[in-house]
Amino acid sequence: MIxxxxxxxxxLPIMAGCISPDVFQNQRSExxxxxxxxxxxxxxxxxxxxxxxxxxxxxxxxxISGNVGEVRRVGACMRGGQITINGNAGMHLGxxxxxxxxxxxxxxxxxxxxxxxxxxxxxxxxxxxxxxAPYRGxxxxxxxxxxxxxxxxxxxxxxxxxxxxxxxxxxxxxxVGFRLRDGTIYVQKNCQARAGACMxxxxxxxxxxxxxxxxxxxxxxxxxxxxxxEDETVSxxxxxxxGDLAEDGKGKLYVPKxxxxxxxxxxxxx
Amino acid sequence: MELxxxxxxxxxxxxxxxxxxxxxxxxxxxxxxxxNERKARKIDASGMIVMPGGVDIHTHIAxxxxxxxxxxxxxxHFRDAEPKTSRTRSGVGYxxxxxxxxxxxxxxxxxxxxxxxxxxxxxxxxxxxxxNDTPMLDKxxxxxxxxxxxxxxxxxxxxxxxxxxxxAWILTTTKGYAIKIxxxxxxxxxxxxxxxxxxxxxxxxxxxxxREIIRGxxxxxxxxxxxxxxxxxxxxxxxxxxYATALDTMGCVEDMASENRPAIHITHCQFSxxxxxxxxxxxxxxxxxxxxxxxxxxxxxxxxxxIFADTTTMTADGxxxxxxxxxxxxxxxxxxxxTETSAGIVPFNYRRKSYVHATQWSIGLExxxxxRDPWKIFMTTDHPNGGPFTYYPRxxxxxxxxxxxxATMKRINPRARxxxxxxxxxxELGFQEVAVLTRAGQAKALGLETKGHLGVGADADIAxxxxxxxxxxxxxxxxxxxxxxxxxxxxxxxxxxxxxxxxIAKHAQGATMWLDVQTSEPVQITDEMKxxxxxxxxxxxxxxxxxxxxxxxxxxxxxxxxx
Numbered sequence: 067m068i069x070x071x072x073x074x075x076x077x078l079p080i081m082a083g084c085i086s087p088d089v090f091q092n093q094r095s096e097x098x099x100x101x102x103x104x105x106x107x108x109x110x111x112x113x114x115x116x117x118x119x120x121x122x123x124x125x126x127x128x129x130i131s132g133n134v135g136e137v138r139r140v141g142a143c144m145r146g147g148q149i150t151i152n153g154n155a156g157m158h159l160g161x162x163x164x165x166x167x168x169x170x171x172x173x174x175x176x177x178x179x180x181x182x183x184x185x186x187x188x189x190x191x192x193x194x195x196x197x198x199a200p201y202r203g204x205x206x207x208x209x210x211x212x213x214x215x216x217x218x219x220x221x222x223x224x225x226x227x228x229x230x231x232x233x234x235x236x237x238x239x240x241x242v243g244f245r246l247r248d249g250t251i252y253v254q255k256n257c258q259a260r261a262g263a264c265m266x267x268x269x270x271x272x273x274x275x276x277x278x279x280x281x282x283x284x285x286x287x288x289x290x291x292x293x294x295x296e297d298e299t300v301s302x303x304x305x306x307x308x309g310d311l312a313e314d315g316k317g318k319l320y321v322p323k324x325x326x327x328x329x330x331x332x333x334x335x336x
Numbered sequence: 337m338e339l340x341x342x343x344x345x346x347x348x349x350x351x352x353x354x355x356x357x358x359x360x361x362x363x364x365x366x367x368x369x370x371x372n373e374r375k376a377r378k379i380d381a382s383g384m385i386v387m388p389g390g391v392d393i394h395t396h397i398a399x400x401x402x403x404x405x406x407x408x409x410x411x412x413h414f415r416d417a418e419p420k421t422s423r424t425r426s427g428v429g430y431x432x433x434x435x436x437x438x439x440x441x442x443x444x445x446x447x448x449x450x451x452x453x454x455x456x457x458x459x460x461x462x463x464x465x466x467x468n469d470t471p472m473l474d475k476x477x478x479x480x481x482x483x484x485x486x487x488x489x490x491x492x493x494x495x496x497x498x499x500x501x502x503x504a505w506i507l508t509t510t511k512g513y514a515i516k517i518x519x520x521x522x523x524x525x526x527x528x529x530x531x532x533x534x535x536x537x538x539x540x541x542x543x544x545x546x547r548e549i550i551r552g553x554x555x556x557x558x559x560x561x562x563x564x565x566x567x568x569x570x571x572x573x574x575x576x577x578x579y580a581t582a583l584d585t586m587g588c589v590e591d592m593a594s595e596n597r598p599a600i601h602i603t604h605c606q607f608s609x610x611x612x613x614x615x616x617x618x619x620x621x622x623x624x625x626x627x628x629x630x631x632x633x634x635x636x637x638x639x640x641x642x643i644f645a646d647t648t649t650m651t652a653d654g655x656x657x658x659x660x661x662x663x664x665x666x667x668x669x670x671x672x673x674x675t676e677t678s679a680g681i682v683p684f685n686y687r688r689k690s691y692v693h694a695t696q697w698s699i700g701l702e703x704x705x706x707x708r709d710p711w712k713i714f715m716t717t718d719h720p721n722g723g724p725f726t727y728y729p730r731x732x733x734x735x736x737x738x739x740x741x742x743a744t745m746k747r748i749n750p751r752a753r754x755x756x757x758x759x760x761x762x763x764e765l766g767f768q769e770v771a772v773l774t775r776a777g778q779a780k781a782l783g784l785e786t787k788g789h790l791g792v793g794a795d796a797d798i799a800x801x802x803x804x805x806x807x808x809x810x811x812x813x814x815x816x817x818x819x820x821x822x823x824x825x826x827x828x829x830x831x832x833x834x835x836x837x838x839x840i841a842k843h844a845q846g847a848t849m850w851l852d853v854q855t856s857e858p859v860q861i862t863d864e865m866k867x868x869x870x871x872x873x874x875x876x877x878x879x880x881x882x883x884x885x886x887x888x889x890x891x892x893x894x895x896x897x898x899x
Contacts, residue, residue: 200411202410203408203410203411203412204410206411
């Protein structure tokens with residue numbers, strides 16, 4: 067196992083796509099220290115910014131202890147292995163990830179799990195905006211994998227998602243599942259407006275209060291419970307909305323009846 | 337400065353040099369008879385191909401349309417970024433690179449001259465600003481005149497001489513180089529949500545037909561003695577069954593060719609070459625178009641080859657782009673440029689496994705191979721509509737090698753493969769024909785006397801590729817050829833080495849070429865015209881012209897008109 071300790075509090079953004087089990091594999095710690103990263107507009111060696119130590123444990127594991135909130139692209143393109151971050155992580159964590167697992171015992175910045183195709187990201191704290199969403203303008207959403215956030219998330223979580231699952235055990239911002247094509251998004255607590263805007267397919271399951279349902283959604287039925295994944299279900303009763311009809315979509319938006327009395331007016335359309 | 341390119345295999349079709357080993361002497365930016373061998377700087381080109389610098393007759397690289405495409409597609413940028421070096425500026429963009437990167441990338445492929453088609457006269461200043469910022473290349477741009485209100489009005493009144501003087505004025509005012517016509521009549525109709533579907537449909541409110549527009553402007557082109565022909569993007573572009581419209585368009589100016597000079601250039605012909613009733617029954621109309629072109633001498637055309645890549649389509653053809661955006665269902669831009677033209681931008685991904693896209697890929701190559709005379713068809717991708725220009729080496733490989741075509745054929749949609757004519761075509765082009773398709777033919781069609789050849793007095797724009805035609809058989813080793821054309825060993829621009837081993841060695845500005853058309857009496861700017869500018873344009877007449885000090889390096893060409 068490789069242990070990384072930040073040598074100071076970083077002030078400038080650091081692009082560290084090289085912090086990945088695929089890159090570290092079969093490299094001695096001296097070689098790892100020589101890997102190139104960008105700090106602002108200066109190219110530096112990893113060893114100038116982090117203390118690198120080898121310790122006993124799983125060979126393909128990386129442990130980062132300390133606050134690396136300014137370090138971006140950790141675990142980019144990783145295919146396997148494990149990264150544990152004890153502290154906050156920066157933007158673009160696990161970008162284009164193809165396997166393995168990243169655990170963050172802290173918060174992460176925006177675009178965590180952007181464009182990932184497989185693997186797992188677990189965040190104990192909060193996540194920023196664009197969780198599992200592509201860069202602005204792109205429609206390359208996540209095509210598989212699993213993202214679990216135990217805190218809150220920002221806006222546009224799971225935008226353009228094509229497959230996979232995102233679970234949020236806190237609150238969510240606006241535009242959850244924007245342009246969702248398939249896959250599942252679960253938000254346990256409250257959710258701001260415009261959930262599922264422009265969704266084509268897939269499902270969004272909410273466990274708390276939803277400010278409002280977009281007018282381009284229509285109510286379909288009331289369900290007793292709904293399955294999130296293999297052994298996890300949410301029990302209701304839940305309103306099932308279909309949409310987004312503006313995009314000719316067939317996506318499903320599940321909203322609990324009990325927590326959303328302001329949506330009861332929809333019942334007369336059933 | 338003196339330069340001597342020694343011992344290269346020279347391909348110079350305009351002067352009839354076909355792979356002979358010879359030296360090219362350069363002095364003060366021009367090719368000369370000889371230089372002082374002891375003083376001149378020497379380039380050892382032994383075992384390499386020496387060609388005139390590449391010329392691209394149709395590539396959208398500047399203007400408000402291209403820039404809006406850049407704004408529309410941030411995702412096109414982050415995947416393809418080039419950091420700055422000591423000699424070059426940084427840039428981004430895959431299908432629509434930023435201006436500097438465009439110049440560098442062209443130069444690294446041995447190109448030295450490019451033509452930016454479709455400039456709405458209203459956006460002329462913007463276009464020239466971007467062309468100023470596109471280094472390493474000589475460039476020119478064509479104003480869009482097919483749906484310009486004044487043109488339609490003059491045509492409706494049958495005043496050809498007045499129209500000719502007006503076109504002369506607009507070419508000089510916007511610093512343009514040729515008359516570009518896009519979907520004649522259709523763009524004006526698009527302002528009212530309509531389109532025209534044949535050459536004889538009436539344009540709403542103007543009482544003219546596309547046939548009259550094409551014939552009228554072709555006549556004007558002849559009266560003004562412009563170096564290039566009219567540059568036409570046909571009606572019904574991108575619609576199944578449109579090969580008949582393309583044949584009509586070429587046919588309608590058949591009688592207007594003079595002294596063996598072509599009368600019309602059909603641009604990105606691949607998009608006008610569809611047979612069939614709908615997308616399911618789409619077939620290639622390349623055979624019909626090619627047999628027409630083989631029997632007639634008044635037409636030149638360029639391929640508009642499709643590449644299987646994620647690209648951005650942009651044309652002035654608003655109605656066509658509307659149809660395309662309905663197909664993709666994604667983001668797009670549509671714009672009505674006041675009284676002049678329209679525009680549309682749609683990101684598009686050409687997929688191998690799509691029947692239509694694979695058929696389009698096949699049509700482009702069929703056209704280039706079935707048209708026997710290489711001086712009539714030129715290589716383009718209609719950048720970025722068919723694909724980015726950076727794919728040109730790949731097209732060269734497809735044209736030179738059946739093996740390369742078969743390798744791609746194996747991976748395309750099976751139904752498209754079985755219907756494609758390509759498998760029955762055995763023709764493989766040689767280096768000489770490639771030189772015609774990529775530089776000599778294009779320079780000749782554009783009337784650029786000092787470009788596209790290496791005779792004495794020509795501009796010293798030279799591309800040197802590291803491939804030995806005596807050892808390498810392009811039909812078999814197509815990958816070697818592809819690599820060589822992708823990474824030029826040397827590019828010489830105006831007598832200076834600007835690229836060495838695929839790296840920019842020196843920044844060159846490049847000139848903007850434009851026509852100074854001199855009519856016997858100057859065009860009358862009437863009060864009526866000024867009134868129309870005030871009423872219908874957002875720009876006043878006084879602010880309209882692009883003055884010469886707008887161009888960083890201005891190179892005008894004086895043309896004496898017959899009117």
